[in-house]
Amino acid sequence: MRYLVSREISVNPHEATRSREKLAEIVDELGPVIDEYPSWHPLVSNHEKFDRLLARLPGGHCGYSGLDHNVYFANGFITCPYRDPQKVIDAVNQLPPHRAARITAEQLDVQFYQPSAxxxxxxxxxxxxxxDGTIPLAIAMPLFLEKEVPLWGAWNSCAENxxxxxxxxxxxxxxxxxxxxxNQESGQAMKKVWEALIASGMFGPSYE
Structure with missing residues (x-):
């Protein structure tokens, strides 16, 4: 809230109220603020190039363009460029279709970060x-495996624990x-699968 509804925006009580109300709607829709995404999340893995990159934050390496001053939520993010928001929208629209999710972009009609953003x-x-606000295992597991298994024999020299x-x-x-x-159940299942992959030796000796 402090970052997106800054003191410069709060000078105008009407605009600040609109911004706070919109932010509350976004949090209710897209979930809590997060630091980084899993590398298999569609927001960082849905791109054609750098398919072996374990990206955890959206950026040019993930197919985006024009991002600036970002705040990330579990199921989306806000970016606040000072010019050409259509550049962001066009880049999102050019992302390849994703089998598990749909990624969309729209310009907001409220002030975030700075009045001129x-x-x-x-x-x-x-x-x-x-x-429960988390991604079902039936979706998370195949996305996780789809991201990690192709690294077998590619450039890994040891297995990460x-x-x-x-x-x-x-x-x-x-x-x-x-x-x-x-959630806990899904995370435990993913841990067991990862440990089984490591135990198979497919990624090489374990990294200590």
Whole structure:
């Protein structure tokens, strides 16, 4: 709230109220603020180039353009460029179709970050009901495997253990086996699968 509804915006009580109300709507729709996405999340993995990059934040390497002053939510993010918001929207519209989610962008009619900024909202629409606010295992697991298994024999020289891979598999912030993206049950299942992959030796010797 402090970042997006800044003191410069708060000088105008009417605009500040509109911005706070809109932000509350966005949080209710897209979930809590997060630090980084899992590397398999459609917002960072739905691009044609750099398909082996384990990106965790949207940027040019993920197919976006014109992003500036971003705030990330579990199922979308706000970016606040000072000019050409259509550049952001066009880049999102050019992303490849995703099998599990639909990514959209729209310019907002409220002030965020600074009065002269032109905020754009990018949504990740899953098309399923997120009952507890987290991504169902039936969706998270195949996306996770689709991202990680192709790395076999590519450029990995050793196998990363669960602790080192948790930010990439669970996102941030995260606990031992859960995060704002996957619940405890899903996280435990993903941990078991990752440990089984490591035990197979497919990624090479374990990294200590």
């Amino acid at each position: 032109l905020p754009v909202l990018i949504r990740c629409e899953w098309g399923v009901d997120l009952e 669960w602790d080192s891979m948790r930010p990439y598999i669970l996102g941030s912030p995260h606990g031992r086996r859960s995060s704002l993206f996957v």
